[in-house]
Amino acid sequence: MKLPLSWLRDYVDVDLPPAEFAKRVTDAIAEVEGWEVIGEQWDPELVRVAEVLAVDPHPNADRLVLATVNVGEGPKTVVCGAPNVAAGQRVAFATEGAMLVDGHSGKLSKLKLRAIRGVDSAGMVLSEKELGLSDDHEGILVLPEDSAIGAPLVDAIGDVVFDVSTWANRADLLGILGFAREVAAVTGKPLREPDRSYTESERQAADFVSVTIEAPDLCRRFTASIVEGIELGPSPPWMQQRLIRAGMRPINNVVDITNYVMLETGQPLHAFDYDLVRGAEIRPRRARAGETLTTLDEVERDLDPDMLMICDGEGPVAVAGIMGGGNSEVSESTKTVLLEVANFDPGSIRRTSTQLRLRSEASLRFEKGIGPDLASYAQARALHLLEQVAGGRPAAGLVDAFPTPLASPRITLPAARIEQVLGIPIEAAEVRRILTALGFEVTESGDAFEVTPPFWRPDVDLPDDVIEELIRVYGYEKLPTTVLRGSLPEAQPRPLERVRERSRALAAGLGFQEVLSYTLTSGEILSRVVSPDDADRAGPLAATNPVASQHTYLRTSLRGSVLAAYAGNRHHEDAAMRFFEVGVEYLPTEADLPHERPVLCAVLGGQRLERWERPGPERLDYFDAKGAVEALLDDLGVAAAFTPVEEYALLPGHTAAISVGEETVGLVAQVHPDVAATFDIEEPVFLFELWFEPLTRAIPERPAYAPPSRYPEARRDLALLVPADTPASATLEVIRTHRARGVRISADVFDEYRGEGVPAGQKSLAIALRFRADDRTLGEKDVVRIEQGLLRRLEQDLGATLRT
């Protein structure tokens, strides 16, 4: 909201500099987002208010005139080209040296006077553009008639316009008077209310119009007044200036008065041309199916029965609380005005304006909730102005349909509640002072305050609402900082989160860069990595109103995101890259929120760095991915088994499921080159995924432990010939489970070889064996005997033989 300081000062004295005022307002009332100083560059000596005494033709130019002006120092002649200059006007007048905006270039420059077409000019009568007020350079700025002659212009119309963001529940702050009341309470200054006096004519408003509310649930109050003898025309300069500063466009005096009073009080008003109201009656009712109304913005609106209309004897004349209809608009021929000031159900106004996609200054106020009593206040103020400014003669009495006036709530605020909520007490006198200044009624009974909020504060209805009023004015800076007392809640074990966060840290430690991607992706990207047959993943949830089409679907796989991150960085990275993301797959479920399945997805690939940070000939491969998985799981205290599987978008023969015990906890693979190519990745790229739900189940509460043996282990290397299709893991499993004379054998593969010297259909595995007994040092003979037993077992189980 635009808040001109000059207007605010009608109701409350403000003598703080703008920055200090902005801080006080932000601390206690509403957020000041900035402010604009009007007239900052107007030198008080050089730019002043002048009166135009006479306008005469220029002897040498048809389009120019000679204006005689008085700045309080006797008549001066100036040459002027403005079409609208006229005797009797108050105008802005500048003399040599004033800083002005050049009418043509738009730049700020110093005024230099010179003779124009042979006539010397004593100064310059200024346009809005030259004053920096707007781009209007058509004519001169005409000042309010009561502007003091000779006064510095900055005193007459200089201003500070604050830009204030108010709250969704505070319609009263959308009125400058409401704002002033808060400023008065905060600064301790008195509030001056606007003049609401007027003289009623002998005719009764009720003789002109009747009001029947047919939808009392949506229309809580409807007041109508009648003003005859309207002299329609432009509103006075002071009113136009205020409307413009507050961000509205002047239209005519009647419409301007309704807008002015709305900006002033926060209560929207609407003026009808009485002679266009058919049947001399007003009926607020729901729209009928099929009804339409062309609103003031010349758009034909389709109405539906949930919408409240203001109707006359024949049909809709306004969309209640949002916008009037063209059929009853005030125009130059208007003689009598029917002024509507009403109160509507806020939810209904909001629904209708959302449905019609029509937001107006009126609807923005109504939807926040306005007290119904404000209607008569605003009526009186508008009638005062219509009488003063538009020559109107108000008929006697309001036609006031107010089916169920609401009693103001009475709130009991126990004094102890203040300290209970805030941590500090506020003295009774201070409570009374603050609440009274804000317009509340306060009485004390025993240990409690009985508080009645003013009619413009329907947002206050609980004791804690009152406490907020108190503390914000009392000052949050008086609130001390204290420490939470009391007992701590019980800690809940969160094993999954623990495993997830540990994995996150480990992945980074293993050289993977963490990325975080948008969780909404495109159907096209998802389809690259998700099988159309994957019932959990192929039908992702979609956003109704995505921010962009490439962010429509909630991802059911992280693979696309991480591959995209890989591809995006390949443009500026030459060497190996490793990325991971921890996130969830949003898996749709029957009749419930989706299952948010937590996973870690990592991708890696590219040329390993050599000395000097240069990419070398060797590329990362499947075993780099698997090695990372093994290290990660090792840290988590589990050993995994890897089984060949086939999976969509991954390269067959280069894909393994990772299992721990009974649980499948993830997979590791080379991304299918065809799929990688869809991401513009032209090199082998690998990924692994860990699924935290099964992984957490697979991790034992306590890791296994055995004390270190006191006896040295014996080591032997073996070269075995095994069938080519027997996985190394099978060989190792046979060795691991072989038992002989209480000796444990562990084994690691240190080479795999196929080719020359190895029979077709077989491969050679080099295996390092370690033998250990818990009760003795193993001798050479022991080891040889055990190894022979092991070789027999390997031959039996796998067809493996010793390579010689």
Next chain:
Amino acid sequence: MSTIEAEVDALRAEALEALAQADDEAGREAWRADWLGRKDGRLTLRLRSLKDAPPDQRASLGKSLNALKSTLEGELEARREAARADALATLSADAALDVTLPGRPQSLGRLHPVTQTMNDCIDAFAEMGFRVFEGPEVEWARYNFDAVRIPEDHPARDMWDTIWIDTLIDGERKMLLRTHTSPNQIRVMEQTEPPVRVIVPGKCYRQEATDATHEWMLTQIEGLAVDEGVRMSDLKGTLYAFARRLFGADRQIIFHHSYFPFVEPGVEMAIDCFLCRAGGDDCRTCHGTGWIEILGAGMVHPEIIENAGYDSSRHTGFAFGVGIERVAMLRWGIEDIRHFYQNDLRFLRQF
């Protein structure tokens, strides 16, 4: 000079001369074997032949030969020591490294700056006894809005532009991407009894255009404490400790009035600008006000306390919500929020 002395002197001279010729370790080792070798070193053999010497000379010859032996051993050791010292001197001087050359590359991963900041925030609150709770990102409209007092027809809904999910459950239950972590206030209170002291980290979403300070996906941390005797001054104390932990021990904080439907009273918290120290009218961060708004907070609305089945006359609570990206931007001076989710290594590897 006795013959014994002459013989020993000659041996010494010959041995030392030979040692002087040995200019590397192999030569010194050969010399040692030649003279002092246990089996057939010349001095060893000569000592062994002592028993053949005339008895009256045996003692003085033995003494002289043993003295020679320790002289030779000492000389050898000295030569070796000198050679080692020479080698080290060469290593430090002629073979000195250019220690400024780059190290051998290691692969290094980092946590995302949002994760790092989140972890720091969690640690700060965990020290004050807050437990971590997590809730769903896809949320019921009821939890996201209605249960936190933002009914459908209230303009407060405009405070959160919402991304809706196109699936309606049972023809009426609407799903959305949570716009804030506040629905978890309800989820936590539904599941537990006081005392409640939790933080809820997680992603949130807004249907809004992005610019340097607005992103449609964001990360929040929600805080909630409900118990008998929880006061707004405790909220201030908690957030004060948080601000000092994250932004420096000399931080000051202020509250100012704000409005969130689920708290009463509601405030916004600002910290004093540590970039310009309230000195700069042209400070891009605080715009010359000296204060930087970093979070919204307030006392949990009594209706929400009651709806959870707690007694609002006994139990009071506070809640707050921190935007993690905003905290991260302030910490590192990041100028544009849109960097966070572009996954550009040139950005990510700086943290």
